[in-house]
Amino acid sequence: MNNDDRSSDDMIADLYQSSKRASVADKCEPSSAVDNAILGMAKEASLTRNTGEETANVVNIESTVKSALSSTKRKPNSRWAIPNSFVACLIISVTVGLIYRENADYIGLGDSTVNEYEIPYPTTMTSSLSNADNKDSEDKRMEADADEALGVMQETIVSEEVVAPMMSIQAVQAKKSKAKPIAKAKLMARPMLAPRELKRARKQEGRAIGNVQSYDTFDDESEFVESLAPSVSSDQVLHKEVSDEQQAIAQIRFDRIRHLVSGGDIEGARAAVKALLIEYPALTLPSDLAFLR
Amino acid sequence: MDAQQPDEALMLLYGAGDTGAFEMLYHRHKGGLYRYMQRNIGSILDADELFQEVWAKVINAASGYQVSAKFTTWLYTIAHNCIIDSIRKHQHAPTALTVHAEGEESEINELASERNTDNPLINASVGQQVDRMLHFLKALPMDQREVFLLKHEAGFSVAEIAGIIGVGEETAKTRLRYGMKKLRTAMVNDEKGEA
Known part of the structure; x- marks a missing residue:
């Protein structure tokens, strides 16, 4: 520039x-x-x-x-308004239904017909009422059931104690005599008895003992055992059972006496035989114990 | 209120609620800003509108005003942006300079012929010369005219002009030089034609 x-x-x-x-x-x-x-x-x-x-x-x-x-103030969500109200109505209806069902019997609105498939619904009110009504009868029934069960147990124990040695005696005698298969069959076919029938049989046993023949009149034990069987046709099986029981008891007592004899207690054995004969006068002593009479 | 207070202090006072400070600030800069805008745009109606828009922006920004530069730099930056937006909005076509731009060689020859003769600008009356100069100023390209106005109307340095219009300092200097050269050539040619 x-x-x-x-x-x-x-x-x-x-x-x-x-x-x-x-x-x-x-x-x-x-x-x-x-x-x-x-x-x-x-x-x-x-x-x-x-x-x-x-x-x-x-x-x-x-x-x-x-x-x-x-x-803090939430905007109502319109998308969930209808489902929420529906759920609320459902819960209320179910609750009312349960309350109605629970109190139906109490307020007298329930159906008289019994529903077989109804699940037992425990309620305090109905249970208290039913307990008050049925308490006495139920107690009595329970006591009766307990007594009956106890009796069955006792009879079962007794019958097992008696029947087991009796069966062994019958087996030995059958081997010895090889006779009277009919009586053996009767013994094997003995039915189970009810407790009340067993009691009645015991009473008849006492009556039948007086009619029993002496042991000496028979040739062997099988005949004696057969003689113990009731001769009355109506109570044949029952009498047979009573004689078997008596024989079983006698056999046990005989074993004890033999044990005393083998132990050298002759006096004790004689006293036992004497007591046995006093208790069962018709009873026949075996040959090995006859010297104690 | 002290009339010698700097512009920045007045602006801060107005931001604090002192409207008197704003009045003083306004009267201090309204003429130059208005001329800058009027001569830059060329239309009085658009100048009035843009002038109000510029001051409205100043008023709105008063509460958050912070002194980071000269107030005038900030004020003319706002004005420049408003002009640019207005031009883009109304698609103002910058008036083409009627003076044909010659090449460097012809320009040198012209300057040589001017050197051999007396300067015609000196011979014309001042009033006529002002009118001619303003007429040729309008014919300058807008970027050169704007730099010229910022230089001679507002009195900014080249660096400040570069900051206001958002260009490099050399660019601003070049624009100013070209603008002055065109004005000078146009006035010489016009004087020769009259003669």
């Missing part, structure tokens, strides 16, 4: 500054309306800013409270 250019630029700059001064002189500036508008806008903004600061805290508090309320 030479000096002429620099002078020209300075000249242009001077001209522009002259234009600025001319524009001021010619009022080449924004109009008063524009000035008023801008200054009014500035004042209004200032006032709004000041009042806004004062109200800002109130607005903040209100917004905070609103946000807190909106967070």
Whole structure:
């Protein structure tokens, strides 16, 4: 850039500054309306800013409270409104049904017909009523059942004690005599007896003992055993059982006496034989114990 | 209120609620800003509208104003952005410079011929020269005209102009140089034609 250019630029700059001064002189500036508008806008903004600061805290508090309320108060979800109400109705109906069913008997609204497939539903009210009504009869029934069970157990024990040696005696005698298969068959076919029938048989046993023949009148033991069998046709099996029992008891006593004899206690053996004969006068002593009579 | 307070202090006072500070600030800068916008756009109606828009932005930003630069730099940056937005909105076609841009050689020859003669700008009256200069200013490309106005109307340095229009300093300097050259050439040619 030479000096002429620099002078020209300075000249242009001077001209522009002259234009600025001319524009001021010619009022080449924004109009008063524009000035008023801008200054009014500035004042209004200032006032709004000041009042806004004062109200800002109130607005903040209100917004905070609103946000807190909106967070706590949930908007109802319309999608789950119908399912929730349906579930609520279902629960209420089931509850009412159960209460009605529970109290149906108590309030007299229940069906008189008995449902065979009904599951027992324990309730305090019905159980207390039924307990009060049936307590006495149930106690009596339970006592009777206990007595009966006890009696069966006792009879079973007695019959087992008696029958086992008796069967062994019958086996030995059958081998000895090889006779009277009919009597043996009767013994083997002995039916089980009820406890009451067993009691009755015991009573008849005492009566039958008097009719039993003496042991000496028989040729061997098989005939004696057969004679112990009841001759009455109606109680044939029962009498046979009584004689078997008596023989079994006698056999046990004989074994004890033999044990005393083998031990050398002859006096004790004689006393036992004497007591046995007193207890069973019709009883016949075996040949090896006959000397003790 | 002290009339010698800097612009930044007045702006801070207005941000604190002092409307008198804003009035002082407004009267201090309204003429230059209005001329800058009017001569940059060329239309008085658009200049009024943009002028109000610029000051409205200043008012709205007063509460959060922080002194990070000169107030005038900030003010003319807002004005520049408003002008750019307005041009984009209304598709203002920048007026083509009627002076044909010659090549470097012809320009040198022209300058040589100017050197051999007396400067015609000196011979014309001041009023006429101002009118011609403003006429040729309108014919400058917008980027050069804007740099010229920021330089001679608002008095910014090249660095400040570069910051306001968002270009590099060299670019701003080049634009200013080309603008001055075109103005000078146009005025010389016009003076020769009249002569």
